[in-house]
Structure formats: structure tokens, C-alpha cells
Amino acid sequence: MEIIVGKSAGFCGGVLNSVTKATKYIENDQNIYSLGEIVHNKEVIKKLEQKGLKIINSLEEIDDNSKVIIRAHGISKETYALAYKKNLTLYDLTCPKVLKIHDEVQKYTNNSYFVILIAHKTHPEVIGTVSFCQANSVIIEEKDEIKDAINKIQNSGYHKIVVMAQTTFSLDLFNEITNILKEELKDYELIINNTICNATEIRQKETKLLAPNVDAMIIIGGKNSSNTKKLGDISKSLCPNTYIIETRDDLKEDLSHYNKVGIMAGASTPKESIDEVIKFLQKI
Ligand code: SF4
Structure with a gap:
């Protein structure tokens, strides 16, 4: 293998x-x-x-x-x-990348910008970031929430808008949502500030390259890790044999029929967990 x-x-x-x-x-x-x-x-x-x-x-x-x-x-x-x-x-x-977002949302809100945060509402990072905006902010998590967000902006009386993102958000979904916003908010001063961190971006891009070229993908990371979840979603869309696991013990399936297996891991997955999976596969 x-x-x-x-x-x-x-x-x-x-x-x-x-x-x-x-x-x-x-x-x-x-x-x-x-x-x-x-x-x-x-x-x-x-x-x-x-x-x-x-x-x-x-x-x-x-x-x-x-x-x-x-x-x-x-x-x-x-x-x-x-x-x-x-x-x-x-x-x-x-x-420091999260602190930079806190600083920036404060600067924008102090300068009369309405903040659109493309993010997962319940993630602790996002709860923190929202607290640094004033009342003039809205979170968009899915494309079907764009309409409500636009209504909120129209009723707010604001004319300047900045769009920012949770550091571990999906780059593809961020791009899809911002493309719609650019169309819908043509009459506003609109700044798109992609704050997805490069650690997230690099892992997502690498998963996109690896997943279609292997027989199976193993994504290793915590169940509540936002960036691991994204890697799993990307991998599943390109490689149907995707296994999302937290540790090697979660690998219960027979993998012996795969010739080529790819491994990716989230930003909070320790090297030991990756090494254990590699060792396990090498035995097969
Ligand atoms: S994924 Fe890592 S580098 Fe990126 S913001 Fe979170 S902790 Fe910082």
C-alpha cells in the first residue's frame, strides 16, 4: 500500500x-x-x-x-x-491571527462600517469576534442566510460594509458567499477582507489536490475541530472512500484492498496521532 x-x-x-x-x-x-x-x-x-x-x-x-x-x-x-x-x-x-481580526472589526465598526462575518455562529472564536463588533454586524453561515443578512443591512442605514471570515471557515464557501454579496450589494461601499488563516487555506488546498488521486483518504482530527470538519467535507466530495477519525482506534474498516491511501490532519492534530495511523497502515 x-x-x-x-x-x-x-x-x-x-x-x-x-x-x-x-x-x-x-x-x-x-x-x-x-x-x-x-x-x-x-x-x-x-x-x-x-x-x-x-x-x-x-x-x-x-x-x-x-x-x-x-x-x-x-x-x-x-x-x-x-x-x-x-x-x-x-x-x-x-x-495573533485571531487578535488581528478582533482589532480589525473594532477599527471598522468605529469607522461606521457594518460587519458581515462569514462564520459558524456557535464557534468560540466567532463568539469572541462578534463581541468586538458593535450591534452593526451579522453572521452568515450558509448561502440561504444571505437574504436575511441583506435585509438587516438595508434596515440598518449603513452604507459601508466589510466582510470578514472565521479563521477556519471553508475557502470555497467564503468565495461563493462573497460573490453573491458583490452582486447584491453593488450600491454599497464593500470591502472583502478574507481573514481565513493561511494554515486553514493550505490544508484545504492540499486536501483538494490529494483526495482525487488516491483510493481512500483518512482525515485525522478532533470531532469538534472546525478545520478538520472542512477537510473531511472537501475530501468526501472528491474521494468517496473518506474516513474521518480522531485516533487510529477509530479505523475499524478493512483497508487492505486500497493501493493508495492519502492522509490529512487538522490544525490541532498532534504528530503522534498521524504517526500512529501511518504505522497502522504500514502493517497492512
Ligand atoms: S488555525 Fe492555527 S494559525 Fe490559524 S488562526 Fe487558528 S490557531 Fe491561528
Whole structure:
């Protein structure tokens, strides 16, 4: 069996930085909390918990003056305010690319722009980003939400619009939605600011190249990882034999009849998980 591993598979720079620094912090101090899971990968989280990391879902759960790690995809303005009120020590590992989006949406809203965010509404990164916009914003997740968004803009009285994206959104869907917006919003000053991060873009493009040229694709990543989900969707559309797994243990199917297998992994998938799958396939 020939095994082709995508060059970009696995940790992006932002996740590597978060996991490396979080590991160092916990090794030096066992009294550190993480607000939510640092990355969307249960193997990584398990290791950090074994080292002593305590995960909380809300700052309300901990005492004043505690120490808290902020994950790569950031927190909301209100959460920063609460941390300040509780006098917490923050180890802020928000990825610089997410911080840049927070800065930009603030600048645009301060300059009377209406913000369209092309994003998944419930993703923690998006909840954070929206908090840095003022009321003049709308989220579009699917093409059928464009009409409602346009109505909202027309009723808002705004004339300047900026379109931005969640860092891990699908590049294809972003392009499809922005092409429609360009047509529909011809009478407005419209800025398209593609903020999908290049780590996401590179993994999606590589999956597109690899998937049609193999007999089967294995996509490795956390079940709640947004960018892994996109890689799975892209792969499925180009290679019907796509297996989306979190770890090698999820591979239950007989793969022995495939001659050529491709492997891609999300930006929060550790190298160990990829290596385990490679070893497993090599045995076949
Ligand atoms: S996917 Fe992009 S934005 Fe998210 S942590 Fe990685 S580099 Fe940063």
C-alpha cells in the first residue's frame, strides 16, 4: 500500500505555540486553569490534564486571583472584563491571527462600517469576534442566510460594509458567499477582507489536490475541530472512500484492498496521532 501524507497535516503555528506554552506553564505551576479546551483535540487535552491542567467552562467557576490560560481561538470582550474584575492572571495564548481580526472589526465598526462575518455562529472564536463588533454586524453561515443578512443591512442605514471570515471557515464557501454579496450589494461601499488563516487555506488546498488521486483518504482530527470538519467535507466530495477519525482506534474498516491511501490532519492534530495511523497502515 502506498501512503501519501499531506505536507501540511497537523499542528499549525498557533496551536503549536499554545500547546508548547501551556505545557511549560503547567509544568511550573499546577494551579492553572484553562478556559475551555486549549485545542479541539482530545488526545492533546488528555495529556495536558495528566500534567495537571484543570479545564473550566466559565470564569465564574473559579476564585478571584486565579490563573487562567486563554486558548488559541480567543475569548470575548466581556470575558476579558470579567477576568479583570476577578483580578485573574491571564496567560493569553490567543493566536495573533485571531487578535488581528478582533482589532480589525473594532477599527471598522468605529469607522461606521457594518460587519458581515462569514462564520459558524456557535464557534468560540466567532463568539469572541462578534463581541468586538458593535450591534452593526451579522453572521452568515450558509448561502440561504444571505437574504436575511441583506435585509438587516438595508434596515440598518449603513452604507459601508466589510466582510470578514472565521479563521477556519471553508475557502470555497467564503468565495461563493462573497460573490453573491458583490452582486447584491453593488450600491454599497464593500470591502472583502478574507481573514481565513493561511494554515486553514493550505490544508484545504492540499486536501483538494490529494483526495482525487488516491483510493481512500483518512482525515485525522478532533470531532469538534472546525478545520478538520472542512477537510473531511472537501475530501468526501472528491474521494468517496473518506474516513474521518480522531485516533487510529477509530479505523475499524478493512483497508487492505486500497493501493493508495492519502492522509490529512487538522490544525490541532498532534504528530503522534498521524504517526500512529501511518504505522497502522504500514502493517497492512
Ligand atoms: S488555525 Fe490559524 S488562526 Fe487558528 S490557531 Fe492555527 S494559525 Fe491561528
